[in-house]
Amino acid sequence: MTDLKWKLFLFFKDFSGRGADSFYWLENDRLEEASAADIVAFSGAVVCHDFWLIRDVLYDMAGDLPATVIDVDEFKISISGNPDDRLNREKLDVTNELEQFGARPEISSAYKRMFNRRIDFNADVAKEAAVAIAKLFTTLCERARADGEIERFFTVEVPVYRLLQKAMSAGIAINASGLSEKRREAEHDYFLCLKNYSAKHDMPLETPSRSAIENRLRAAGFEFDGVSMEYVLEFVPHKDDFGSDTIALQNFDGAKRVLSSLTLSSGCTRPIIDVFGSRTSRVHLRSPSLQNIPKKYRSIITAHKGANLCYVDFDQYEVGIMAALSQDPQLAALYVEGDMYEDFATTHLGLTANRKAAKQLFLSYAYGMSRNSLIDAAVSLGAERARAKEAFRLFTRYEQWKKEICANFQRDGRISTVLGNHFKRGGSGGLTGKEQRSAVSQVVQGTASLIFKRALLEVDKIDDVTIVLPMHDALLFEHRRVGTPAKVVAAFVAVMTEVLAHQIVGKASVSEFVLT
Incomplete structure (x- = not known):
């Protein structure tokens, strides 16, 4: 420049x-x-x-x-x-x-x-x-x-x-009159969750430390072969729901802390924001970390007088990006049909009404979990072994694409998204399992961040929009006209479609920001 x-x-x-x-x-x-x-x-x-x-x-x-x-x-x-x-x-x-x-x-x-x-x-x-x-x-x-x-x-x-x-x-407007109530509710929910968590998983009556969680996972047979504790909790199925229960407890604890940090007198908060908050360029808020408040407490965020709040989110975001970048026909078909995770659970895994497990299994597969571990995990959740094997043989082109990404990473010592944001390799020789997952994640998540940021810039051109809060891959904004939310949805769709070179048509919709 x-x-x-x-x-x-x-x-x-x-x-x-x-x-x-x-x-x-x-x-x-x-x-x-x-x-x-x-x-x-x-x-x-x-x-x-x-x-x-x-x-x-x-x-x-x-x-x-x-x-x-x-x-x-x-x-x-x-x-x-x-x-x-x-x-x-x-x-x-x-x-x-x-x-x-x-x-x-x-x-x-x-x-x-x-x-x-x-x-x-x-x-x-x-x-x-x-x-x-x-x-x-x-x-x-x-x-x-x-x-x-x-x-x-x-x-x-x-x-x-x-x-x-x-x-x-x-500033983000805070409903001061409702804040005290939400604080009390968060305290109650946290201690109730903690009590149940402690009893169910035989853990001390406190939010477990990182080392305590890792020790529990290792004792249960989980291995950290180049993966983080967060990966194991979120993406690897747990027979007793230890992963999801731990994440839920951490979320309640975090919500309690965030609500306690807000002041009643000012009527607004002005968070510190990291616009490049991770290696994949995701936007992170801190002090306070409003992005991590569960939906049931989000009513503390309110619109300014005369305005309305609206929340627009990408639909099946990661799946669409993976389908477009890999050009996998099976993945693209699942993306187009509707709720990919629901369809994958019912049609391919035979796990009826278990969308959550299907999402965990698919994302574990998409980011590099071994096929044998995936099949074992699916079987532990009730899937037939033969059916699980077939389910993870569907995406042959995506599998080849992952190999190409890893080969490029090993050859060049770096990997990039569709517009820069490269990630440099620290070692040499053959890629470790963690490096393979990081390479795929950099391309997918880095592209997701790029799409989201470009969508923000397009949305900002709409004269009735006041941006309030970026929520990872979704946006909370204020508006006054009835037709504005549809314009924001259209902007999200157009940007995703364009960045992904029309390999897929982006999907977005108005979603619920607050649990009602």
Whole structure:
């Protein structure tokens, strides 16, 4: 992006909230003081670090955010292909990069302390740090171009970042009068679930730690052969429902914590949002993590006066993406027919009225669980062995596609979605089972994230839509006109169809956001 108009922006936040925040531009290697209005009015890209810290201050002072914001920390993470960069986000800040780009060691240390308001502002320190950050940004642009990430970053990630940061700054309206009731309900539900969980699975009367869950799974014969504990809980069937029961308990515990973190006085919440929150580019909210609240408590989120809330979700999302990318005719047929998991359960596995088990089994298969383990799991759930064998022989083209993805990953040392977002391999030699699953997941889930973000950008063009909350692959929004939800559904469908090169026709619908 050699023609990109941009300025390096530094800020020093007043953590006391008294309004003594200061803002600076780096111009011609000089540090110039600016106002919040100056920052927001700039027509080019505002380049900075830790934008989440100053986001709400800018919005409150100027009534808006800059038209384009590029956070160098997020830029580095989103193009690196290394998931460890996301995991280390809280440990390694921009000051760890300054020496590589010309700043003296003492400047890195002083700037960090100054940024955190531990020492007084020093213009010379700030200027030298700003020059180094500007060099970091230009280096990231060069790296993104060389790795084939530049188009995705500037046409998808950057505008979505601004869109969602502004939505969070505007605030999500909270029904304060109903919050206390939902808190009590969540406390009750959690302790009831905990009591039943403890009795059913002979576990201590507390939310189990990660190590306690892993020990229980190993004792039951589960192996973590290159898979995470979360994978085993969610995708591997459990005869006594230990996996789903554990996830349910964790969800109740999480909901209780989120509801407790909300304040009654303000009437709204302004979450911190990670627009590139995972290696596959999924959007994650934190502080508070509203995406993880079960439907029965979601009524605490309310519309602003005169508006209505609506929730639009993709239908059979992963299946459609897998069918399109692999061009598997059997998978495409199941996707077109309707509820793929219900049909797969009844027609192919003989597990009538057990959609949940069919979904677990299919996704385990789709992301690389061994055929023998799949068949054993299906039999343990009541399927006939011969029928289960036939069910997982249906998708011959998808099976070949998975092998092609893994071969490419092993050959190239990286794998990408349909538009960048690559994932680099850490090892060499033959792929482990975990690497095989990661490769397939990167392509499928990374493509899903790309489709969702492009859908957000299209939906934002509808003048009656106010984006409220992205919910993984669905969207909660406000509207005032009756016909707006249909327009949002149409946008979701059109974007999915286009990104997947018309191999399938996308599906989306209005769904229930709250359990009624």
